[in-house]
Amino acid sequence: MDAATVHSAPGNSAVEHTGRGPLSTDELAAVIGRDIPAGAYVNLGIGQPTKIADHLPADADGNPTVILHTENGMLGMGPAATGDAIDPDLTNAGKVPVTELPGAAYFHHADSFAMMRGGHLDVCVLGAYQVSARGDLANWHTGKPDDIPAVGGAMDLAIGAKDVYVMMTLFTKEGDAKLVADCSYPLTGVACVSRVYTDYAVFDLQPDGVHVLATYGISLAELRDRVGVKLLG
């Protein structure tokens, strides 16, 4: 990173990375991966969050120190399976064939969701249509009349994991911010999100408001201009 483009304005703790564009999906996955503590039990949601698996903390030998949970019934999930390793009885929540790591465990669905609701799962990372400033999450249903609703495990994860991180683009194709004062989409969970990782900025949702931790390809001033919620530095 070019030091000349990385700075914090006086009075702000937000780190602005302005001499570059927004984060790519892989770069965003790496940013999130760096924030996941070693030793955590983690669930990565279907879609973009699965890319974080390539950027998780590892020990000196390169072995992952995070244990991945997949809600269809496994701890110790390994990378996607290829070739002869593909086993139709071993898939992740996205129904993609995966592998098992040493120390893996299988369990039934009631146990799997007890791990969430019971407060045993440390972190989950989910995609989102919208997140509100107080941490409401909307990620399961567009609410359009012709849309067939499908929730899967999203509501259980949202209220169950100790920390719920969201990974999403900050703006819609139309340019509207997806971090909002109040969600207009049907909710998945109330006041459940603690961090919002986006291509343009990382937000920490605290009781006193939305703190910007970092910006990418946008200044804090411009971010404030384009996001319709009060942003603390």
Add this chain to the structure above:
Amino acid sequence: MSRAQVFQTTDEAVAGIEDGSTVLVGGFGLAGMPFDLIDALIRQGAKDLTIVSNNAGNGDVGLAALLAAGQVRKVLCSFPRQADSWVFDGLYRAGKIELEVVPQGNLAERMRAAGAGIGAFFCPTAVGTPLAEGKETREINGRTYVLEYPIKGDVAFISAYRADTLGNLVYRKTARNFGPVMATAATVTIAQVTEVVPAGALDPEAVVTPSIFVDRIVPVESRHYTVQGAR
């Protein structure tokens, strides 16, 4: 009837399922889907069924084939909409099938409650969302919970890896998914397995579903459907 019966054909194993039954169907996508029992139910012809399963069919096989045969009135599931759920999508959009979307963990826990004799339970999932609308809530120790009722099946179809002749079951990898919970929650639990071994051949420490929850067993050939474009 107490002891599980071992049948040689799936047609015998599904005999007697009545019109209007609620059928719990194991599986998560294709993993653990009791395809052979579903195929037998299509031949058996029971109609007006309520199906409880995580998904609403993939491709044109299994649950999707049962739906296409017009035998299903209602589906309770967590995730009906998928890239390959065209059979369900068509029936739903034509108003020919009812849908109740249930969060995945609630689906499991409501069946667990049925199997465990629990009358209802307060659950934090879905509070403040459309899926809790109209449901009773209660604040307990400062947190809001939604009252959820059990889901009991007349019949459960599950796919396990191996059974002994008493009906003890072991599963394989993530194909376990809903099997152990559904086995407890139905009046008649029917398990298709790839092998039936003599009582005593399974390590008692490794039994996942004890025989008391299993009524009928049928060995089937080990096979897996692969669906073009399935995820």
